Amino acid sequence: MNDRFEVPARLKKTSIALMAIGVLTLIAGIATLLSSHVDTERARFWTVLLHDGVFFTLITAVSIFIQSAVSLAQGAWLVAFRRVPEAIGANVWVFGSIVTVVLLLIVFTFRDSHGVNTIFPWVTPGDDEIILGKSPFLNKGMFIFFTLAAVGLWSYFGIKFRAMSIAQEKAPKNDTKIYWKVFRLSGVFLLVYALTQMSTIPWLWVMSIDTHWFSTLFSWYAFASAFVSGMSLILLWVIYLKNQGNLGLVTKEHMHDLGKFMFAFSIFWTYLWFSQYMLIWYANVPEETFYFKWRQQGPYSIIFYANFIINFCMPILILMARPSKRNYFTVTFMAMVIIFGHWLDYYQMIMPGPLGTDWHINWYEMGIFMGFVGILIFTVSRTLSKASLVPHNNILLKETVIHIA
Amino acid sequence: MAIKKFAVAAYDDEAVLFPAVKKVRKSGYKLHDVYTPFAVHGLDEAMGLKETDLHIAGFIYGLCGTSTAVGFISWIFTSDWPIVYGGKPHFALPAWIPITFELTVLFAAVGMTMTFCYLNQIMPGVKKHVFHPRQSDDLFVMAIELNEHTPEAEVIDFLKTTGAKETNVQMAEESWWYGRWDKKEEYEALNAG
Numbered sequence: 001m002n003d004r005f006e007v008p009a010r011l012k013k014t015s016i017a018l019m020a021i022g023v024l025t026l027i028a029g030i031a032t033l034l035s036s037h038v039d040t041e042r043a044r045f046w047t048v049l050l051h052d053g054v055f056f057t058l059i060t061a062v063s064i065f066i067q068s069a070v071s072l073a074q075g076a077w078l079v080a081f082r083r084v085p086e087a088i089g090a091n092v093w094v095f096g097s098i099v100t101v102v103l104l105l106i107v108f109t110f111r112d113s114h115g116v117n118t119i120f121p122w123v124t125p126g127d128d129e130i131i132l133g134k135s136p137f138l139n140k141g142m143f144i145f146f147t148l149a150a151v152g153l154w155s156y157f158g159i160k161f162r163a164m165s166i167a168q169e170k171a172p173k174n175d176t177k178i179y180w181k182v183f184r185l186s187g188v189f190l191l192v193y194a195l196t197q198m199s200t201i202p203w204l205w206v207m208s209i210d211t212h213w214f215s216t217l218f219s220w221y222a223f224a225s226a227f228v229s230g231m232s233l234i235l236l237w238v239i240y241l242k243n244q245g246n247l248g249l250v251t252k253e254h255m256h257d258l259g260k261f262m263f264a265f266s267i268f269w270t271y272l273w274f275s276q277y278m279l280i281w282y283a284n285v286p287e288e289t290f291y292f293k294w295r296q297q298g299p300y301s302i303i304f305y306a307n308f309i310i311n312f313c314m315p316i317l318i319l320m321a322r323p324s325k326r327n328y329f330t331v332t333f334m335a336m337v338i339i340f341g342h343w344l345d346y347y348q349m350i351m352p353g354p355l356g357t358d359w360h361i362n363w364y365e366m367g368i369f370m371g372f373v374g375i376l377i378f379t380v381s382r383t384l385s386k387a388s389l390v391p392h393n394n395i396l397l398k399e400t401v402i403h404i405a
Numbered sequence: 406m407a408i409k410k411f412a413v414a415a416y417d418d419e420a421v422l423f424p425a426v427k428k429v430r431k432s433g434y435k436l437h438d439v440y441t442p443f444a445v446h447g448l449d450e451a452m453g454l455k456e457t458d459l460h461i462a463g464f465i466y467g468l469c470g471t472s473t474a475v476g477f478i479s480w481i482f483t484s485d486w487p488i489v490y491g492g493k494p495h496f497a498l499p500a501w502i503p504i505t506f507e508l509t510v511l512f513a514a515v516g517m518t519m520t521f522c523y524l525n526q527i528m529p530g531v532k533k534h535v536f537h538p539r540q541s542d543d544l545f546v547m548a549i550e551l552n553e554h555t556p557e558a559e560v561i562d563f564l565k566t567t568g569a570k571e572t573n574v575q576m577a578e579e580s581w582w583y584g585r586w587d588k589k590e591e592y593e594a595l596n597a598g
Binding site: 284 | 464
């Protein structure tokens with residue numbers, strides 16, 4: 001069995017090419033958008049970086065959450081491909097650093113021609129009563145504290161879980177010391193995660209863009225969106241590695257479980273998406289409905305409906321049947337569709353506030369997205385190649401081999 | 406609905422049961438069923454049972470629930486008794502989604518439960534022949550249907566070679582029956598004669 005992964009030259013070249021496209025787009029963006037005199041063009045330069053940075057940070061951080069949730073439940077199904085979420089989680093620091101830099105630059109440097117920060121209006125509240133009322137939470141100090149704490153803790157736990165799992169290979173046979181250490185730390189991480197990605201981080205990074213508006217469900221909804229994309233990302237890596245002849249222990253049973261997660265959490269996402277929408281629609285309070293007025297009936301309606309069709313109708317109809325969850329082509333296709341769909345979902349969370357009617361999905365958006373994909377492929381494949389892909393000596397290894405979905 | 410002759414073998418170990426099931430399938434005898442005290446992983450595959458179509462039934466029940474809810478509510482609120490409330494249009498779809506969802510789940514759940522009971526022949530008031538009283542306690546019981554081409558002595562000898570702890574031949578109703586009528590006396594007469 002081939003348990004070492006060597007980064008194929010083609011994958012490396014592709015990832016470097018994608019990163020080069022990203023860098024070139026960024027330079028072109030600085031030359032055209034950032035130096036433009038139009039306020040929305042300058043806002044677009046930053047919001048696109050913000051959108052991709054937030055999206056990729058959140059979906060990679062999901063890998064740490066999955067590992068810790070499964071470790072805490074003493075689940076064995078993940079162990080067969082445990083190195084994949086570990087490798088993704090160990091690279092959260094890359095995207096975390098990028099998004100931290102982008103967020104701080106937006107908060108401290110971005111102002112439109114009237115001296116107002118249109119991306120995070122709470123930075124320059126003026127005499128707006130509603131924003132001033134929220135200032136005990138929405139202020140620069142809180143923002144920087146939660147951003148640094150979340151990114152720092154995610155990076156630490158991501159690297160730590162992988163290091164502990166690799167240390168288990170050298171531990172004496174059937175030694176459970178590291179296993180219980182991972183178990184305890186998983187509990188700690190879930191608490192950290194609940195206080196960051198499941199609550200404060202989406203409030204600060206995404207919801208505060210529409211400062212006047214709030215929704216108590218928002219963070220769960222943003223988490224569900226990230227979770228299902230994070231699952232799809234893991235699935236794409238697992239299938240890629242299987243195609244390279246690695247991960248011989250992963251069978252259709254494990255793929256079926258991953259497919260179930262993609263299916264179930266697409267429905268979960270829809271449930272939260274609709275719960276948020278329906279209450280606001282029903283109550284019909286103007287200070288809440290303007291959020292959906294822009295998205296559903298305004299210039300973003302095409303994304304609003306595409307979001308619903310791609311992220312609900314397609315998964316429920318295509319992934320419902322058992323054979324389609326065990327078919328490698330269907331799950332690969334659906335994983336890509338879901339990642340794209342939730343990328344659109346984050347797009348419509350972020351863009352209407354700063355850009356209004358002047359939104360485009362164009363060379364700049366695509367170029368930056370490709371750049372982030374390049375970084376993801378480059379860093380994760382490099383991390384994967386550094387250790388054995390089979391978690392030797394893991395005490396659940398036998399259980400994962402005989403696993404039946 | 407017919408009374409047939411069965412060769413019954415009881416095993417006390419899963420590790421013996423699995424090769425025995427494989428041998429029976431290979432030999433060509435007609436495997437009627439295997440009764441176990443708990444769900445044994447992989448036994449369905451070993452017995453060669455095909456994947457159930459219960460999910461498809463569930464999907465259809467769910468669709469029935471969805472269309473019942475949407476059809477009924479929209480008929481009431483748009484044509485039978487239209488009321489303006491909360492400034493909403495008569496055809497206020499988002500407000501109906503929770504009820505539509507609940508009815509979809511209800512129809513699918515109740516329909517699938519009943520179909521499941523029907524397929525497994527476990528309705529209240531339904532009786533089925535028990536091949537061995539310990540099949541729900543600590544023994545794995547396999548029943549093989551006999552016919553004129555499979556002499557019972559040959560089958561019993563074969564079952565003993567597969568490691569069965571107990572073997573016997575029984576006349577039994579192969580299917581289920583409904584009601585209070587008990588076939589015990591009829592069986593006893595048949596098995597004695």
